[in-house]
Amino acid sequence: MKTIFQRCQSLYDVPTHYCPGCGHGIAHRLIAEVVEELGIREKTIAVAPVGCAVVAYDYWRFDCSEAAHGRALAVATAIKRVRPQSIVFTYQGDGDLAAIGTGETIHAANRGENLCVFFINNAVYGMTGGQMAPTTLLGQKTSTSITGRKNKSQGYPLKISEMLALLPGVHYLERVSLENPQEVLKARRAIKQAFENQINHLGFSLVEILSPCPTYWGLSAPEALAWIRDVMRQEFPLGRIK
Amino acid sequence: MVKTRKLLSGNEAIAQGALQAGCNFYAGYPITPQNEIIAYLAKHMETDAVGFLPAHRVFIQAESELAAINMVYGAAAAGSRAMTSSSSPGISLMQEGISYIAGAELPAVIVNIMRGGPGLGNIAPAQSDYFQAVRGGGHGDYHLIVLAPEGVQEAYNLTQSGFDLADKYRIPVMILGDGILGQMMEPVRLSTKPIKINPVKAWALSGCKNRKPNIIKSFFLREGALETFNLALQKKYAIIRQKEARDEELFLSDARIVLVAYGTMARIAKSAISQLRKAGKKIGLIRPISLWPFPQRGFNRKNSRVKYLVLEMSYGQMLEDVRLAVNGRAPVEFLGRSGGGVPSQEEIIKKIQQIL
Numbered sequence: 001m002k003t004i005f006q007r008c009q010s011l012y013d014v015p016t017h018y019c020p021g022c023g024h025g026i027a028h029r030l031i032a033e034v035v036e037e038l039g040i041r042e043k044t045i046a047v048a049p050v051g052c053a054v055v056a057y058d059y060w061r062f063d064c065s066e067a068a069h070g071r072a073l074a075v076a077t078a079i080k081r082v083r084p085q086s087i088v089f090t091y092q093g094d095g096d097l098a099a100i101g102t103g104e105t106i107h108a109a110n111r112g113e114n115l116c117v118f119f120i121n122n123a124v125y126g127m128t129g130g131q132m133a134p135t136t137l138l139g140q141k142t143s144t145s146i147t148g149r150k151n152k153s154q155g156y157p158l159k160i161s162e163m164l165a166l167l168p169g170v171h172y173l174e175r176v177s178l179e180n181p182q183e184v185l186k187a188r189r190a191i192k193q194a195f196e197n198q199i200n201h202l203g204f205s206l207v208e209i210l211s212p213c214p215t216y217w218g219l220s221a222p223e224a225l226a227w228i229r230d231v232m233r234q235e236f237p238l239g240r241i242k
Numbered sequence: 243m244v245k246t247r248k249l250l251s252g253n254e255a256i257a258q259g260a261l262q263a264g265c266n267f268y269a270g271y272p273i274t275p276q277n278e279i280i281a282y283l284a285k286h287m288e289t290d291a292v293g294f295l296p297a298h299r300v301f302i303q304a305e306s307e308l309a310a311i312n313m314v315y316g317a318a319a320a321g322s323r324a325m326t327s328s329s330s331p332g333i334s335l336m337q338e339g340i341s342y343i344a345g346a347e348l349p350a351v352i353v354n355i356m357r358g359g360p361g362l363g364n365i366a367p368a369q370s371d372y373f374q375a376v377r378g379g380g381h382g383d384y385h386l387i388v389l390a391p392e393g394v395q396e397a398y399n400l401t402q403s404g405f406d407l408a409d410k411y412r413i414p415v416m417i418l419g420d421g422i423l424g425q426m427m428e429p430v431r432l433s434t435k436p437i438k439i440n441p442v443k444a445w446a447l448s449g450c451k452n453r454k455p456n457i458i459k460s461f462f463l464r465e466g467a468l469e470t471f472n473l474a475l476q477k478k479y480a481i482i483r484q485k486e487a488r489d490e491e492l493f494l495s496d497a498r499i500v501l502v503a504y505g506t507m508a509r510i511a512k513s514a515i516s517q518l519r520k521a522g523k524k525i526g527l528i529r530p531i532s533l534w535p536f537p538q539r540g541f542n543r544k545n546s547r548v549k550y551l552v553l554e555m556s557y558g559q560m561l562e563d564v565r566l567a568v569n570g571r572a573p574v575e576f577l578g579r580s581g582g583g584v585p586s587q588e589e590i591i592k593k594i595q596q597i598l
Contacts, residue, residue: 043449045320057457063447065319066459068342071312074304078316078324079447081300082267086320086449104312107305 010036010061017055021221023178023211024052027120028059030184031091034192035062038199044087047076051093052126070101073108076115087198089116094135095125098160102134105160109204112169116194117206122213123157123232130216134158137235142216157235161208165242171203173241177210179228183238210236250430252423253278255394256353258430259401260325261286261299264438265351267317267324269302269310271332274365275421276355279327307332311339311352318348319458321446323405323438327353329421330371331362333379340414341380344475345460349408351401352386353417355424358581366582367421369505372559375418376534383472385479387415387486388533390504394428400531402433409441411482418533420555422506422584482535489537490529493519497526499594500540502564503553504530507585511553514590525594533560541567549597553585554578573597 007013010032016025035041041062048056050069057064067075072090080088090097097105097119108115124142125131131144135157139148149157161173172194176187187209194205210232212224219227250258257279260268268283280303287301300317304310310326317324328336333354343350356371358364375388387407391397397419404415447456462468490508492515494500503511508529515525528540541550541564550572552561561576568574577593579585 042451045447045449047316054461055463057455057459061450061455063450063456065316065447065457066342066346066461067315068312068338071308071315071339074309074312075316075319077302078267078269078300078313078322079320081302082317082320082322083448086447103305104309107309 008032008036010041011059012061014058016059018052019215021212021214021224022052023122023209023213024120026178026184027118027209027211028056030188030191031089031118032060034188034195037192038195040087040195040199043085044089045079045083047072047079047088047090049090049092049096051096053091053093053120054127056091070096070099071104072096073101073104073113073115073117077108077111077113080113080115087195089118091118091120093120093126094122094133098134098158102160106164106167109164109206110167110169112171112203114198114201114203115205116198117204118191119160119206119208120211121208121236122211124213124216126213126216137232141218159236161206161241164206169204170206170242172197172205173208175208175210175236175238175241177228177233177238178212179210179225208236246432246434247429248432249427250394250398251278251425251427252391252394252397252419253355253425254282255398255430256327256401256417257282257286258432259398260351260405262433262437263323263402263405264440265323265325265405266299266440267314267322268300268326269304269313269317270326270328271304271307271310273329273332275357275367275424276327276329276353278424279353307335308339311336314350315339315343315346315348318343318350319346319447321440321443321448323409323440325351325353327355329355329357330359330368333371333374337380340386341378341382341384342460343414344384344386345382346458347412348414348458349412350414351404351408351417352414354419356418356420364582365421367506367555367584368580369420369507369555370559370580371418372533372554372556375416376536376563384475385534387411387413387482387535388418389415390418390531390533391423392505392508392529393423394426395430397423398430398432407486411478413478413482418505420506486532487535487537487539488531489540490531491527491540493524493526494528494540494543496524497548498524499549499551499598500526500528501551501553501590502528502530502560504533504560507553507555510585510587511590514587514594517587518591518594523594523598530560536563536567538567549573549575551575551577551594551597553590555584556580
């Protein structure tokens, strides 16, 4: 019998620890599928964040390092510099990349490090229990913005991808979404583009992935997908940024 | 002919020692009084590195000490001989990263050329980071091996030992000096041996070709897993305590007063000893070279009439380790200054005369 579908070999055959309806499992899988498709599993080194995806190395079947909260791009910079033949990427959430790690993000981008960054934007801190993130929308309720985020005291949703577009060292920026199968396929294409850029020595590539967090948005899984489409995308428009 | 003797500052000697040891990754952020290390390595390593291990050496000026220590973490995880250097406030910033390096059991060398504190302090030499260095410094039950050179030649030599110890035990090693050591110039006999080749590390991240994936981490969520790991770390530290304690001992056989001092302070102590011994005074010295593990041997003497005098450019930090080593068997006196002041030969002699 002809095999028409099989499990991605770059993923271990284990269930993930993520909540029902979470986007991390989809994002992990897209990355693993692209790694497999490009035949780079044996030269890939991932850097996992501190956040919900802290144990991503339990799911990906390739070399992986943990990094302190926010420091993934410093760690990845060094790995890529000492092993330029390896394919190196970071996988970071909005707190990791756009709050505590803002400095490392901007400077790695500005140096034009030849890396891929997969930035999971779910507008909330998941692992610590649903606190306000730099990307939390105005009016969005979290455990630390209980009546909704207010710009006056809590600032505006940080558009880190648009900020990075200003830097000459950045080669590729795209914002994608996991809200439906069509957008998931677009996300996969963007992830592949980022890896191809690194393979071709084109420099810093970042894919921002709008990802559902039903648990801390207080929504059902289908409602969370609709919220990305109807609300989150108004603040974070999809498409190629650079 | 290869020139084997060279006039170098302590900072330059540390940088040259690192190169001789096969250091192939350096990341740092400028801070006085250790800037000569960064400048020397920028000159001798590549600032636009593209190449392959072990043939190339990467230099990165990081955006902060936080980034620098995490770059060292990454480079070490990828199998490099990696180093960073800083001075007191910068080393404080690095503590989180050092804890992760210890927790992930990565080999790395961290140089602290101490200045006055607390806070921004000043740029005068000091030894006030002793506790931070020997007690771990960051969060968690861990240690670094801490080596304290007393001069430029020893700075060159100990930096090389530091890389070997780091690899041998998969542990961060700190070279602890002060602003005087960093800035003073002395002739150094340079090694004529070829530069060391970075050993192959089977555990390092290199891509999982023909093997299972390697993971570098310090996270142990499963019940009991962290305790098991910490017990393994303690076992490693016990071996290091047993095997790697180093000191220099002078005139202990007849000494009535034994000075205990490290680094620059020991150099001044030696001048005081040589002056006093000419006058017939029986003064000895224990100079810890490894501050962790703290060398116990010199304190285990039967001579019950001995007194110890601890000298520091800080306010009673190493004093605590000396008291633990002496364990009440002899009086332990103290003389220390910090914040710009360095106990002088005359002050030391005066103190000795008071307690003799």
